[in-house]
Amino acid sequence: MNDFRSDNTCPVAPAILEDLQKVLAGGRTAYAEDEITAKVQDKLRVIFECDLEFFPIFTGTAANALAISQISGRFGEVICHRNSHIFVDECGAVEFHSSARLRPVAGQQGKLALEDLPELLDDGDVHRGKPTVLSLSQSTETGIAYRSEEIALLTGKAKDAGLRVHMDGTRFANALAFTGASPADLSWRSGVDVLCLGATKGGAIGAEAVIFFSKADALEFRRTMKRAGHLGARMWFLSAQIDAWLANDFWLQSAGHANAMAALLGKALRDSGMEPLYPVEANMVFVEMTRDQSDALRNRGFLHYFIKQPDGRNAARFVTSHDTGGSEIEALALAIGAM
Missing domain, CATH: 3.40.640.10 (Type I PLP-dependent aspartate aminotransferase-like (Major domain))
Incomplete structure (x- = not known):
């Protein structure tokens, strides 16, 4: 997972x-x-x-x-x-x-x-x-x-x-x-x-x-x-x-790593023609998608939260951490791009 x-x-x-x-x-x-x-x-x-x-x-x-x-x-x-x-x-x-x-x-x-x-x-x-x-x-x-x-x-x-x-x-x-x-x-x-x-x-x-x-x-x-x-x-x-x-300074280094992984995901999504809903600044990336798309992504092993946004749009939220690796980001970006 x-x-x-x-x-x-x-x-x-x-x-x-x-x-x-x-x-x-x-x-x-x-x-x-x-x-x-x-x-x-x-x-x-x-x-x-x-x-x-x-x-x-x-x-x-x-x-x-x-x-x-x-x-x-x-x-x-x-x-x-x-x-x-x-x-x-x-x-x-x-x-x-x-x-x-x-x-x-x-x-x-x-x-x-x-x-x-x-x-x-x-x-x-x-x-x-x-x-x-x-x-x-x-x-x-x-x-x-x-x-x-x-x-x-x-x-x-x-x-x-x-x-x-x-x-x-x-x-x-x-x-x-x-x-x-x-x-x-x-x-x-x-x-x-x-x-x-x-x-x-x-x-x-x-x-x-x-x-x-x-x-x-x-x-x-x-x-x-x-x-x-x-x-x-x-x-x-x-x-x-x-x-x-x-x-x-571990607290800043771990946060910086999490931010960098989110930025990497944001860039990969933009490169595939999919713009995140919000500027990627901290360690969260929101992607507009349907409930069916979200469920399909979960079934492939990419756990995330599906959240209705204040403007009414549905979005999947992906959060990175001190433990997130580049290979995980690459796999997630490929899975989203293939939907």
Whole structure:
């Protein structure tokens, strides 16, 4: 089988497993008060060039939901793209863990622009919620990366209206690898208040990082984690994965490789006369096809997701990872071209 369903269906990265073997031999202080978690926080402070607060989390859904609940306030509305993961694929987790509600809005190709944002200023109408958070996905659900200047425009409007900014960075590393920007430039320097940084899709067993760029925003977050059931005893197991993922820039190298494999697939498709639905920037390629074509491709061993797009078109989504090889891409391109 050639599995292109997601970058979380690939094998765990050997470099991470190797480092974990050394860590698992010993015991550690529980509840994220261990030296590995402290080490990762120091490492992230260097990477992001600021005095941030880091918390390891088990899942991306929990990271997004708890981070947003921390900054959304009472009666809050979370402005997000209608195709965002927090709206489409997280089963209302943000609303479950907070008093906020999601307010999805349209945006071209899965990306928000200034003209897509609704009125953000609170009009004082007690019959309505008030916008309190802007949530951006980096990279987007269509595999497109926000540039720092685009983020700054969006966050500038949000901050002028008193909103906080959350970034779902499950593929943040892929955006870094594509744009060449620094982690700081794609986050806090562009106005992001809290980043949910994903390591799982980058080759970890299962580990995410919630990063607050202000100590005030992070107050009592461990208590929030505890109440939600996400402050486990062996949090160091998550931190150790993130530590290994960051070591020697593996996180950027693995993301760069995944991006390169997606770009290779995009080029092969264009060479055969089939244009991907969206620009191939991160590690996802969308190809318009019918359900029958999709099923036929699966039957040939090329696993993928079949997803209706915001504009109504049906498409197969192919996701590459740190483990994807050029021969797999070549075989997939040939199979699609033969349909």
